[in-house]
Amino acid sequence: MVQESVSFKEIIGDALIDLAREDSRVLVFDADLVNASGLRKFAEKYPDRLIDCGIQEANMVGMAAAASEAGVIPFAHTFAAFAARKCVDQIFLAACYSKLDLKLIGSDPGVTAATNGGSHQGMEDMGILMGLNNITLLEPSDGILFRWMLREVKNTPGVFYIRTNRKEERKLYEGDTTFQLGKGNVLQDGRDVTIIASGIEVYEALDAAKLLEEKGISVRVVDMFCWRPVDKELVIRCAKETGAIVTAENHATSTGLGSAVANVVVNNCPVPMEFIGVTERFGEVGSIAFLQKKFNMDAQSIVKKVEIVIGRKGGRQA
Amino acid sequence: MKTEEVKKFADKLRYEAYRMVYEGGDGHPGPAFSIADIIAVLYEDVMKIDPENPDWLDRDRLILSKGHACPILYAALSEKGYYGESVEHFNLRKLHTTFQGHPVMGKTPGIDMTSGSLGNGIPIGTGMALAAKLQNKDYRTYVITGDGELQEGVVWEGVMIAAHHQLDNLTVLVDHNGWQSGGSLKETGGVDEIDSKFASFGWKILHIDGHDHAAIKAALMESAGQKGSPTAIICDCVKGKGLSFMENNNDWHKKVPTKEQFEAARGLIEEEKHEL
Numbered sequence: 001m002v003q004e005s006v007s008f009k010e011i012i013g014d015a016l017i018d019l020a021r022e023d024s025r026v027l028v029f030d031a032d033l034v035n036a037s038g039l040r041k042f043a044e045k046y047p048d049r050l051i052d053c054g055i056q057e058a059n060m061v062g063m064a065a066a067a068s069e070a071g072v073i074p075f076a077h078t079f080a081a082f083a084a085r086k087c088v089d090q091i092f093l094a095a096c097y098s099k100l101d102l103k104l105i106g107s108d109p110g111v112t113a114a115t116n117g118g119s120h121q122g123m124e125d126m127g128i129l130m131g132l133n134n135i136t137l138l139e140p141s142d143g144i145l146f147r148w149m150l151r152e153v154k155n156t157p158g159v160f161y162i163r164t165n166r167k168e169e170r171k172l173y174e175g176d177t178t179f180q181l182g183k184g185n186v187l188q189d190g191r192d193v194t195i196i197a198s199g200i201e202v203y204e205a206l207d208a209a210k211l212l213e214e215k216g217i218s219v220r221v222v223d224m225f226c227w228r229p230v231d232k233e234l235v236i237r238c239a240k241e242t243g244a245i246v247t248a249e250n251h252a253t254s255t256g257l258g259s260a261v262a263n264v265v266v267n268n269c270p271v272p273m274e275f276i277g278v279t280e281r282f283g284e285v286g287s288i289a290f291l292q293k294k295f296n297m298d299a300q301s302i303v304k305k306v307e308i309v310i311g312r313k314g315g316r317q318a
Numbered sequence: 319m320k321t322e323e324v325k326k327f328a329d330k331l332r333y334e335a336y337r338m339v340y341e342g343g344d345g346h347p348g349p350a351f352s353i354a355d356i357i358a359v360l361y362e363d364v365m366k367i368d369p370e371n372p373d374w375l376d377r378d379r380l381i382l383s384k385g386h387a388c389p390i391l392y393a394a395l396s397e398k399g400y401y402g403e404s405v406e407h408f409n410l411r412k413l414h415t416t417f418q419g420h421p422v423m424g425k426t427p428g429i430d431m432t433s434g435s436l437g438n439g440i441p442i443g444t445g446m447a448l449a450a451k452l453q454n455k456d457y458r459t460y461v462i463t464g465d466g467e468l469q470e471g472v473v474w475e476g477v478m479i480a481a482h483h484q485l486d487n488l489t490v491l492v493d494h495n496g497w498q499s500g501g502s503l504k505e506t507g508g509v510d511e512i513d514s515k516f517a518s519f520g521w522k523i524l525h526i527d528g529h530d531h532a533a534i535k536a537a538l539m540e541s542a543g544q545k546g547s548p549t550a551i552i553c554d555c556v557k558g559k560g561l562s563f564m565e566n567n568n569d570w571h572k573k574v575p576t577k578e579q580f581e582a583a584r585g586l587i588e589e590e591k592h593e594l
Contacts, residue, residue: 027452051448051483059441059475066431066445070453071375089435090472094442098432099424 007168009038011143012105015150016042016075020049026154029064029076031057037077037107037166061087061104065094065159068101073154080106080163081113081122084129095159096134102160103153109139109163110250111283111291112200121283125163126227127255135159136181137228141202142172145225148179156181165200167288172202172223184231190220193306194238194245198224198257201248201276204292207299212306219306230260232268239269244309246274248302253277272312274305320363324531327397328358332560332587334393338417340580342410345419348558348570350390352495352528353462356553359534360460361394369399372427378457379430379446383439384464384493385420386572392417395428437470439463440490444480447488447548458542461490466498468509474519480548481520488548489541490516493528495557497568516550528553560587 020026020042032055034040043050053060057078064074083106084091095102106125113120126137138153138160140146146164153160172187179185184196188209197205202223209219220242224231239245245265247258258275265273278295292298332354339345361367365378382391389410396405409415416426420434431442443461450457467473480488492512496503503509517523522544526533534553541549557571558564561583575583 027449048452053475053479056472056475056479058472059444059479062438062441062472062476063445063448063479066442067449067452069379069431069446070449070455072449072452090438090441093432093435093438094445097422 008107008143008146008164009166011038011146012077012150013038013041015147017045019151019154020046023073023154025071025073027051027067027072027074029053029060029074031055031060031078031082033078039077057082057086058090061090061102062094065090065098065100065102073101073103075103075105077105077107079113079120079122080109080125081120082106083122083161083163084125085122088128091129091135091159091161092132096132099134100159101157104161106161106163107166109165109199110278111286111288111295111297112165112167112250113283114288114291115285117285118283123252123278123283124255125161126251126257129161130228130255130260135161135228136226138162138226139199140164140225141199141223142169144171144173144175144177145179149225152179152181163199169200170203179225182226182229182231184222184224184226184234186234187221187223188219190218190242192218192242192244193310194220194222194242195248195302195306196222196224196235196238196245196257196261197248198227199250200288200292201250201297204297204299204302205248208302208306211299211303217306217310224257224261227257227260230257230264232264235261235264236268239265239271244272244313246276246302246305246309248276248297250297251277253279272309274309276302276305319532319535321531324358324362327362328355328531329587330397331358331390331393333583334396335389336575336580336583336587338389338392338408338410340575341407342412343574344411345389345574346386346572347389347575348497348564348568348573349384349387349464349493351560351564352555352557353384353387353493354390354560355529355531356462356491356493356534357390357394359531359538361398363535364538365460366457367398369395369428372400376455376457379443379459381431381439381443381446381459381461382421382433383461384436384467385433388417388419388421391421391429392426398428400428436464436467437473440473440480441476443488443490444476444485447480447485448483450487451483451485457487459488461488463490463492464498465492465494465496465503465509465512466506468492468512469506477516477519477521484546485548486544486546489538490548490550492550492552493555494552495555497557497571499571501568512552520547522547522549523552524549525552526554528555529559
């Protein structure tokens with residue numbers, strides 16, 4: 001693993017320019033956020049292929065999906081806080097139910113909206129969309145993965161939602177790493193417990209695993225970048241082989257990755273589970289690190305949950 | 319203008335839609351009859367379509383934003399030959415039917431867009447028309463919207479951006495019958511002065527009698543020649559038009575005719591005259 005920072009805001013502009021150069025069908029929609037999203041670069045390169053709809057996310061999504069009926073491949077961007085909350089009816093009707101194409105990107109999910117505060121900290125976007133049919137829900141942890149994801153969804157017909165951090169993040173994957181839609185990545189193996197994480201929580205999970213290693217606990221860490229469909233086979237394998245699971249997400253635990261994983265676990269191989277994420281609260285102003293700590297989403301909080309879940313293994317109570 | 323053909327076609331559509339609701343035991347006859355003449359002119363005399371190739375990329379598109387009026391559209395598609403022989407029993411809203419209570423693209427041949435969640439037709443039409451422009455395609459996109467659903471906010475997002483992109487390949491027909499499910503628009507409020515609302519966004523406005531076939535045809539032709547802006551054709555319609563006991567009676571928004579009411583319709587909509 002390489003530890004250097006990479007800006008997702010840079011990636012989205014560069015990656016979509018590459019895709020647009022290679023494929024004339026690529027069309028990008030935004031809702032008055034070209035400066036914030038990093039898509040300004042794209043707009044300057046391909047002014048006719050970036051449709052800035054202004055401040056009207058719902059219409060943007062309806063338009064973008066409908067445009068695919070005529071053969072274009074529509075990407076659309078807004079903040080994660082608005083992508084689902086403001087557009088769920090259009091995502092349902094014009095994209096999922098109509099079986100058209102839509103590649104929707106929601107930036108700044110959860111606490112990564114930081115100083116924008118509670119209104120912009122979408123803790124529920126994936127949960128709102130989790131109940132739809134015919135949609136794939138993704139969250140990259142790393143720039144290499146994000147680039148792959150953009151290309152993969154461009155090349156795969158259907159409806160996709162990618163929630164992504166817009167700020168700088170550590171680098172996790174080598175450039176030649178291969179990924180597969182619907183398949184999680186085992187970042188490190190372990191015997192005693194599995195932490196299934198996504199997005200910024202992958203780094204907290206890796207940090208927690210190191211701390212736990214010092215305490216003699218062997219931790220498997222999975223980057224579950226595809227929330228829907230979740231990698232059922234991998235979840236079952238982790239449950240069977242490590243006997244306990246902690247999920248970690250930058251999202252409401254009531255409807256997010258944790259509940260998707262729990263659904264698989266309960267139905268196939270019940271083992272003790274604990275959940276890291278946002279629980280019954282709105283966001284607030286703060287740095288990402290500050291909010292992760294305050295909302296019990298930091299590495300230390302994961303360590304505590306792991307200790308609890310290991311205590312519950314074999315029917316024992318913590 | 320195919321005057322006589324369109325007249326016969328409209329009558330036939332009304333009869334078939336009515337029969338569909340009667341046999342299906344469910345549906346919206348009033349809203350369907352309101353747009354029967356618009357649908358008849360579009361499908362019989364204006365739209366560029368190929369019933370044997372429903373997904374033909376260069377065809378004109380129709381988005382029925384007020385999806386609940388679909389019996390009249392199903393009837394038109396059937397009469398145009400989308401299903402080979404005219405459909406004998408649509409099984410509207412029945413188990414395993416091809417003809418759901420609201421249109422579904424991909425499931426029902428000839429349906430260009432899924433609808434049923436009101437207010438989405440104009441944004442969707444805007445996307446289709448924009449894509450046509452960007453791809454140098456010359457098909458037209460038609461949207462039929464109810465007047466009641468103009469209460470949905472997303473409608474005006476679409477209206478705004480369609481004008482901004484000068485989508486002169488987009489024609490919206492407003493079925494202005496003054497009624498919505500719960501009552502009259504006057505009671506509910508918010509949908510006054512439709513012409514000036516669209517006009518203020520920069521749309522070309524035409525205002526016609528929505529049951530006058532020649533006027534519908536002329537307005538559609540004028541919208542096809544319009545340059546630099548989308549066109550809204552405000553169609554004054556009568557909900558339930560064609561059956562005296564249904565006209566302007568909002569009880570028929572969603573209602574199944576009795577056997578007597580169904581039989582009464584045969585003469586009233588001149589079905590027999592044309593030996594259908």
